[in-house]
Amino acid sequence: MSIKTETMTLNMGPQHPSTHGVFRLLVEVDGETITKAEPIMGYLHRGSEKLAENFIYTQFIPYTDRLDYMNAMTNNYVYCAAVEKLLDWEIPERAEYLRVITMELNRIASHLVWWGTYLLDIGALSPFLYAFRDRDHILDLLNEISGARMTFNYHRIGGVKWDAPEGWVDKVKEKVKVLRENINEYDTLVTGNEIFQARTIGVGKLTKEQILNWGISGPLARASGLKIDIRKEEPYSIYDRFDFDIPTQEEGDVYARYKVRIAEMYESLKIIEQACEQIPEGDIIHKKGARIMMIKPPAGEAYTRAEASKGEIGVYAISNGKNKPYRVKLRRPSFVNVAILQDILIGQSIQDLVAIFGSLDIVLGEVDA
Amino acid sequence: MFRLLKGFGVTFNYFRKKNITIQYPDEKVVMPARFRGIHRFFPDKCIVCDLCVKVCPTDVITLTGKKSEENPKKKVIDTYNIDFQGCILCDFCTEVCPTDAIVMTARYNNLSSFNRAEQFKDIHWLSDNHVYGHYEESDPVPEMGERGERK
Secondary structure (H helix, E strand, C coil): CCCCCCCEEEEECCCCHHHCCCCEEEEEEECCEEEEEEEECCCCCCCHHHHHHCCCHHHHHHHHHCCCCCCHHHHHHHHHHHHHHHHCCCCCHHHHHHHHHHHHHHHHHHHHHHHHHHHHHCCCCHHHHHHHHHHHHHHHHHHHHHCCCCCCCCEECCEECCCCCCCHHHHHHHHHHHHHHHHHHHHHHHHCCHHHHHHHCCCCCCCHHHHHHHCCCCHHHHHCCCCCCHHHHCCCCCHHHCCCCCCCCCCCCHHHHHHHHHHHHHHHHHHHHHHHHHCCCCCCECCCCCCHHHCCCCCEEEEEEEECCCCEEEEEEEECCCCCCCEEEEECHHHHHHCCHHHHCCCCEHHHHHHHHHHCCCCHHHHHC | CHHHHHHHHHHHHHHHCCCCCCCCCCCCCCCCCCCCCCEEECCCCCCCCCHHHHHCCCCCEEEEEEECCCCCCCEEEEEEEEECCCCCCCCHHHHHCCCCCEEEECCCCCCCCCCHHHHEECHHHHHCCCCCECCCCCCCCCCCCCCCCCC
């Protein structure tokens, strides 16, 4: 005799610890199997795109910090690069190197936060403490150069705000060595752990077709065997001068995403080391860039994109020749990546929900903008 | 099972290593000189050019000037207020200031209050904020202990 059962609707969030923000997921479960999932967002919506229309160009930079607050340097960069494209400015060499060093340091910090909090989500407490210890090394460095620990507001249209303080580059070189040793430690601590592997291998698989259909980018795409990285494909800033690889995995499961992100941290360390060796002396900002009230690009439109830690971040800016942008459109990687939840969760068991959701690495500031 | 024990090995290894946490209320981290903390205002330097008001993205700065008593052609500052409810400490006001009259200190604590009105800081509060920061002509006041150093 079979028992007739009904599906149950379950609300995950808006206040759920594993979302690291305010995000609601409407899940329909049949027994323990998920039959439908619907992400509901907008709880953190601040209207950043609309705000940009009422600001002079430079004033919007602190607001890009608050999109993906784990990886604010790349957001700073991509917005400044869009305005620079409108202005057609040449950026000083030293400024480009400082931008690359800060962006890559920030990428490692972002991946460390993911590493710590993801393991926290699936039940391992101590990795969180290791990750935040190492993240603090990076935040201290960024604090010294930019004056803030998370909302840096460091890149400017035409360069960077401050030159590196005395001895900062040497400090970065030392910290790179420390970080490389510490990330090795993570492998011993977690990667080979049998419990962790049982929890993640084969869970939440994404195929190449799904990645392309949903427009997924970043580590998620690379874990499914797609070798896409804007730093290599369309080198922005000075990324064509460095020697680094794009780590990829074929499996497309949660464990593959984990491995891609760990490998990416090593690649970022490689880039930082090379940049610290090559960094020249010179100006740090375009000669017109320091007067932040006077920036007035000619009428036109520009799109720039960059590889943030979550995926492809893009800024589309339209200027009508005034000192305020006519329109700023932000392509936020987390917002695009979170949509895959509708597809990836179907047929999975409810126990794997948090393990899959956490592996997407979304930041709600960026989802809702 | 072996890899699990190896992981525990990393943890146990830390028993013989140095402590990296600091006991916050007793010892405080000294922020670097560039740190964008709470503002300090120098009324003598201000030329009432209104640039900080124009550049502020959150519109939290309000100021008024008056005619100088010594030189009627010049203006001097009369009132200067920052509403810290809305301030995002973005540093644009210090960046545009031509005379460095508004600067940022390395102070990051003690702005908490029991009501909103207390977040509204006037010229006296801002000019009395003697904490060191990224500006010259002031004696650095080492208010907080060195990081990791126990008092």
